[in-house]
Amino acid sequence: MIELYYWTTPNGHKVTLFLEEAGLDYQLRPVNIGRGEQFLPEFLEVAPNNRIPAILDRAPADGGQPLALFESGAILEYLADKCGQFLPASGRERYVVLQWLHWQMGGLGPMAGQNHHFRHYAPKKIEYAIQRYMNETSRLYGVLDRRLDDHEFVGGDAYSIADMAIYPWIVPHERQGQDLEEFPSLERWFQQMARRPAVVRAYALAEEVNPQAGEPIDDEARRHLFGQR
Known part of the structure; x- marks a missing residue:
């Protein structure tokens, strides 16, 4: 049994994607970060x-x-090593997947x-910061687009944890000021990912856990999310 401490953020979605893909038995423990x-x-x-996220594995492989x-x-x-799925066990293929995970x-x-x-939450609109991070996001989309020009998945020919890690950060591309039509190979991969049954299940679960996701945050949430030192 895996206990998943989770909220409906891109980083949280990564782990529900894996657990749904692998079919592992897990218990969701929502952590309302707002x-x-x-x-x-x-x-x-x-x-x-x-x-978030965090896990507690009550049945680790070492017993x-x-x-x-x-x-x-x-x-x-x-989790990939535990299940023997979505990450090559050894060799260069493993490190290719891991480099994109770390990317x-x-x-x-x-x-x-x-x-x-800076686009949506900063109390003051700082144009330099907005452009700085929009441009860097666009550059990274371009890196990914070129990778996917001649690879079906980010790690190569096989679906892997690299795809699971990256996809949730592409889902809000419009909020990042990005147009996927400018990145055709990335758009092809994105649409392919969105159709996977495990991805559909993971995002349906997110809607159940947090139906208010995407709505403007209130002062309490702002304090918890951005007021810590």
Whole structure:
């Protein structure tokens, strides 16, 4: 049994995509980050960085005590190794997938996240910041588009955790000021991903957990999300 501490963000969606694809038995534990639940002591025992997602694996492969993990990239790699799916076990193919996973973790996610913040949440519109992060998001979309020119999936010929990590950050492309028609190979991959039954199930689950996703945030949510030091 995997306990998934989750909220309806791109990083949260990564793990529900994997669990739905792999068919693993899991229990969802919603953590409403707009109401400060990420700071509750019981959550911090699992995720000391007070960020979702996190997991608690009550049946780890080594047979030991339950294993808690945070950081979405580490969770995906762990689950892939546990299941023997969506990540080659060894060789160069494994490292190709991992490099794109780290590309998302270190590039696409942070840059698109700053894009979202300055375009939609910052109390003052700072044009330099908006353009800076829109342009960098566009550059990263171009990198991905070129990769997908001659590869069916991000990691190569096979669907992998790299696709699962990247897709949720492309879903809000309009909010990032990006037009997928300018990236035809990326658009082809995006549409293919959106049709996968596990992806459909994961996003339907998100709507059940948080029907208000995408609506303007209130002052309490702003304080919890952006007011921490």
